[in-house]
Amino acid sequence: MREFDLAVIGGGPAGMAAALAAKESGLERIVIFERDSVMGGILNQCIHNGFGLHTFQEELTGPEYAERYFRKVQEAGIPYETGTMVLDITPDRQITVISRERGVETVQAASVILAMGCRERPRGTLGIAGFRPQGIYTAGTAQRLLNIDGVLPGKEAVILGSGDIGLIMARRMTLEGAHVSAVFELMPYCNGLNRNVVQCLEDYNIPLHLSHTVVEIHGKDKLEGVTVAAVENGKPVPGSEEYFPCDILLLSCGLIPENELSRGCGIGINPLTNGPVVDDRLETNIEGVFACGNVLHIHDLVDYVSAEAAQAGRSAAAFVQGQRGDGGETHQIIPGDGVRYTVPCSFHRNSREDTHLRFRVRSIYRDATILISCGDQVIAKRKAPVLLPSEMQDITLKYPLLEQADADIIVRIEGVTA
Amino acid sequence: MYDIIVIGAGVTGCAIARALSRYQVRVCVLERASDVCEGSSKANSGIVHAGFDAKPGSLKAKLNVAGARKMPALSRELDFAFVNNEALVLCFEESQLDDLKALYERGIENGVEGLELLDADAVQRIEPALNHVAGALLAKTSGIVCPFELTLAMAENAYENGAEFRFGEAVQQISPISGGYAVTTGNGTYEARIVVNAAGLYADRIHNMVCPDPITITPRRGEYFLLDKDCGNLVQRTIFQLPTKMGKGILVSPTAHGNLLIGPSAENIEDKENTATTSAGLASVRERAALSASDIPYNKVITSFTGLRAVGDTGDFIIGEAAEGFFDAAGIESPGLTSAPAIGEYLCELIGKRIDLTKKPDFKATRKGVTHFAQLSREAQNALIRENPAYGSIVCRCEQITAGEILDAIHRPLGATTLDGVKRRTRAGMGRCQAGFCTPRVMELLAEAQGIPLTDVRKR
Numbered sequence: 061m062r063e064f065d066l067a068v069i070g071g072g073p074a075g076m077a078a079a080l081a082a083k084e085s086g087l088e089r090i091v092i093f094e095r096d097s098v099m100g101g102i103l104n105q106c107i108h109n110g111f112g113l114h115t116f117q118e119e120l121t122g123p124e125y126a127e128r129y130f131r132k133v134q135e136a137g138i139p140y141e142t143g144t145m146v147l148d149i150t151p152d153r154q155i156t157v158i159s160r161e162r163g164v165e166t167v168q169a170a171s172v173i174l175a176m177g178c179r180e181r182p183r184g185t186l187g188i189a190g191f192r193p194q195g196i197y198t199a200g201t202a203q204r205l206l207n208i209d210g211v212l213p214g215k216e217a218v219i220l221g222s223g224d225i226g227l228i229m230a231r232r233m234t235l236e237g238a239h240v241s242a243v244f245e246l247m248p249y250c251n252g253l254n255r256n257v258v259q260c261l262e263d264y265n266i267p268l269h270l271s272h273t274v275v276e277i278h279g280k281d282k283l284e285g286v287t288v289a290a291v292e293n294g295k296p297v298p299g300s301e302e303y304f305p306c307d308i309l310l311l312s313c314g315l316i317p318e319n320e321l322s323r324g325c326g327i328g329i330n331p332l333t334n335g336p337v338v339d340d341r342l343e344t345n346i347e348g349v350f351a352c353g354n355v356l357h358i359h360d361l362v363d364y365v366s367a368e369a370a371q372a373g374r375s376a377a378a379f380v381q382g383q384r385g386d387g388g389e390t391h392q393i394i395p396g397d398g399v400r401y402t403v404p405c406s407f408h409r410n411s412r413e414d415t416h417l418r419f420r421v422r423s424i425y426r427d428a429t430i431l432i433s434c435g436d437q438v439i440a441k442r443k444a445p446v447l448l449p450s451e452m453q454d455i456t457l458k459y460p461l462l463e464q465a466d467a468d469i470i471v472r473i474e475g476v477t478a
Numbered sequence: 479m480y481d482i483i484v485i486g487a488g489v490t491g492c493a494i495a496r497a498l499s500r501y502q503v504r505v506c507v508l509e510r511a512s513d514v515c516e517g518s519s520k521a522n523s524g525i526v527h528a529g530f531d532a533k534p535g536s537l538k539a540k541l542n543v544a545g546a547r548k549m550p551a552l553s554r555e556l557d558f559a560f561v562n563n564e565a566l567v568l569c570f571e572e573s574q575l576d577d578l579k580a581l582y583e584r585g586i587e588n589g590v591e592g593l594e595l596l597d598a599d600a601v602q603r604i605e606p607a608l609n610h611v612a613g614a615l616l617a618k619t620s621g622i623v624c625p626f627e628l629t630l631a632m633a634e635n636a637y638e639n640g641a642e643f644r645f646g647e648a649v650q651q652i653s654p655i656s657g658g659y660a661v662t663t664g665n666g667t668y669e670a671r672i673v674v675n676a677a678g679l680y681a682d683r684i685h686n687m688v689c690p691d692p693i694t695i696t697p698r699r700g701e702y703f704l705l706d707k708d709c710g711n712l713v714q715r716t717i718f719q720l721p722t723k724m725g726k727g728i729l730v731s732p733t734a735h736g737n738l739l740i741g742p743s744a745e746n747i748e749d750k751e752n753t754a755t756t757s758a759g760l761a762s763v764r765e766r767a768a769l770s771a772s773d774i775p776y777n778k779v780i781t782s783f784t785g786l787r788a789v790g791d792t793g794d795f796i797i798g799e800a801a802e803g804f805f806d807a808a809g810i811e812s813p814g815l816t817s818a819p820a821i822g823e824y825l826c827e828l829i830g831k832r833i834d835l836t837k838k839p840d841f842k843a844t845r846k847g848v849t850h851f852a853q854l855s856r857e858a859q860n861a862l863i864r865e866n867p868a869y870g871s872i873v874c875r876c877e878q879i880t881a882g883e884i885l886d887a888i889h890r891p892l893g894a895t896t897l898d899g900v901k902r903r904t905r906a907g908m909g910r911c912q913a914g915f916c917t918p919r920v921m922e923l924l925a926e927a928q929g930i931p932l933t934d935v936r937k938r
Contacts, residue, residue, distance in 0.1 A: 095872065095875070143870075143871060145872045145875070147878065158859075158863075158870055158872060159870050159871075160863065160867035160868070160870035160871050161867075161870070162870075163859065163860040163863040163864065163870055164856055164859045164860055164863070164870075179911045179914055179915065180911070180914050182780070182781075182910075182911055182912035182913075182914055183781075183912065184704070184779060184780045184781030184782060184912050185777075185779055185780060187757075187760070187779070187782065189754065189755045189756050189757045189759075189760065190754045190755060191753065191754045192753075192781075192783065193937075194936065194937035194938070197917075198914045200914065201913075201914050201915075201917055201918065204918050205917075205918050205921075205932075208918070209918055209921075209922070209932055210932075211932050211933055275757070276754075277754070280751055280753065280754075281937075281938065320876075
C-alpha cells in the first residue's frame, strides 16, 4: 500500500494552496488527487478576470490564477495524480482511489485535506412546475460548454438566480451573441457580488428583478419559454405572471459543498454550511482530516480560498510532525443575531495562532457593527457601512485575545436591516 | 412482408416483441420516439404489484399475478434489478378495516400468496417512520424494478433474437391488404400479416384506424417526487394507502436503486403530450403522502416528474384480436408494468391461433445488462480496468458511473443515441447533481461515437 504524509483530495485552488503550504511547512510525502484530466478545478472554465487581487495584487483570469498555483506545485515537486477520483475515505485515513492507469487502489495517508469543492443546485430541487425539456442548464454547466467545449448552448436566455456564476454567464452569453432578457432572483437581495452586478448586468443593460422567480417551464422537448412571477413572503403573487420566450434557462440558485466523501467517513456536517464542522485548525471531528475551500463553505473570492487552504496545509503539517500542542480547552463559536454561520465552529484557547473568523450575514445591514463577545464581554467589534449576505466576512482574531476567552464566543450584528 | 409488426416500444411492446422473438417469425417494432421506453413506461412507480387490487376474473387480475410470479426469474434471465421489498397497504380509520379485509380477500381470490393483515403495532415495528394506522395489509410478494431497465432488458433480448426496432416511426395509417396490413409512418410503409397495437396513450388512434368500434384512451396524469439516496431507507417497503376510485393512492417507496419515490397524483387530462408537472399536483402529492409519513424530507428532492397512464374505457386491459390479424394491447395502465411479461406471452397465445408460431431452436433467453462497475468486487474492477481503461474513468460522480459503462450503453444492441438514453441505461445523470457535471462529458462521448458535432447531441 502506498503511504503518504498528506493526501489532498482535489486539485483546484484550495487543494493546490493547501499542498503548497504543507510542503513549505516541511511535509515531504504529499499527493494531490484530482478527478479531472487537468489541475485547476473550476477555475479552468472561469475565463473572466477578477481573480488574484488579494493574492497577487493583480487582476488575473481564472485559468491564469490556477496556472500560477500549478506552476508552484510543479516547482515544489509535489506529486499530483489527475484523472483520479477518490471513492472512499476511512476514519483511519485509508483512501480508495480509481484511475485509468492504476485501477482501484487504497493508499494510507497520515493526514488528509478535503478540497473537493462544490456543485450547483439543480432544477429538480427548486420545485419549478412544468416540462423537462432540453435547454435548462445550471450556469456552471453552460459555462463549461461555452468556455471549454466551445458550444453556445442557446441564443435567447433567461437566468434564474443571481449567484455570481449566473451574473458572469449573463455577460458571457451576451458577448457570444446570445440575448439575455433578464436575471430573476427569488430573494429581495442579489446573491452575487456587487461588482458583478455592475460589470456583468448594468454594463450590458440586462435587468435584474429581485423578488421574482420562474414558476413554470414551457416546451416539451425543447425549451420555449418560462413564466415568471413576483414573489411576496416566499409565495408567487397571483396575477403578476409574465411570459418570457427563451431557448435556454440558466440556473444560478446556490452552490452545495460536495461532502459525500466526508459523510461516508463519518465527518460531522454543519447544516448551516453543508460543510464539515471544523475547529480553528480547520480540522474535522476525525483527527488528521482537515477541510478548506468550497467544500467547507461557499466562498465568493478564490483569494480567500487560497488563504484558508494554506492554513489547512499548515495545520496538517503540524499534525503529522507532532508539532502542535494540545491547544488547551476548546470553546464554541456561535452565530448570534444576524449571522447565518461561522467557520470555524470552535477554537482552542492556546493554539498560539491567529484565527480567521469567516461568516455570512442573514440579510442586508446598514450602519452595522459586528460584535464578537465572550460571556458578558465584547472582545472585538468592527463597524461596517453595509453588510451583504453575498459577501463573506473575514475577521482575524489575534491569539492573545483567544487565550483570554474562557467561554463560548458569540458573533452577532447590530444595525439596520434594509 | 413482416410476420408481425408491433406498434410501440414501451414496456408492453417490448414484452410482446421479446415473447414473439422465441418463435420463427419476422418481428418489427415501430416506435415514434428515438428510443424504447419513452412514453408511459418511463415515468411510473416501478412497482411489481402483488395482484390484490384488481377485480377478480379481470385480465388485470390474471396478468398481474402471472407477471409478478415471472418477475424474479425474469430479472435473473435478463439481468435487471428486482427487489422483493414487500408492500403495505395502510388503513387509517378503524371504520375502513372492513375495506382492508375485503382487499385481503380479493387478493386471496386472485391467487396472491403471502398476504397478511397486520395490526397497528406490527406496522409500527416493521416501518417505524409511518404514522399511526388502524391496520395494514402486508403483501410479501410485492417488489420493485427499474422501469427503464425492465423495458430495455426485454427490448435488447428481443433484438438479439432477431426482432427489428425502427425508431422515429409515427404511424399515420393502417390499411388492410391481402393477407395482412400495410402500416404507413412518416418514413414509409411496412407490411405485416399481423399488427399488434401497443401504442400506449395513442392505442385508441391506432385501434380506430382499423376497427369500426372505437376505443378511447384517457391520459391520467401522475406527478412524483424523487428524493436523494440519503432518504432511500425512510421505509423499506412500498407503502400504499387503501385504494380509491382514482387509483392506488399516494405511495411512498424506495426505488430499485435506493432513492425514495413519492407519488403519483391522479388526474384525467386531455392532452396526451402534457407531461408537465404542476404546482397544484405536486402540492396534492405532498398533502396526501403526509397521511402515511409526516416526516418526509422534501429538502432532499432531487427531481419531480409527471407520467401519463394510458387509461382505457372498460376498466380492464383491452387485449385481444380486435379485427382479423389486428391485436390490441391497449389501456395498459397500472398494473401494466408488472403484467407486461405476462401480456407478452398472452399475446403469443392469441396470435398463435391466427398464424403458426414455431419455437426457434436457437432462442437466447438471457441478456447481459450494462456492467455496474460500482457493484463489482475490487478484483473484478481492476481486471476490467486492465482490459479496458475506460472503466477507470468516472464520468458521473454522484452515481459513480464510468466511461466504460457509458461506452457500453452507446455501443450495445439498441444502444443509446441521446443523453436520456445513456441516463436510462447507466444512471449517469440520475444522481443528486442531476447531470450538472456529467452532461458535457456524456455529450462528448456521444458526439465522438456518432461522429456528430457536440451541438447535435440531443437530450432525447
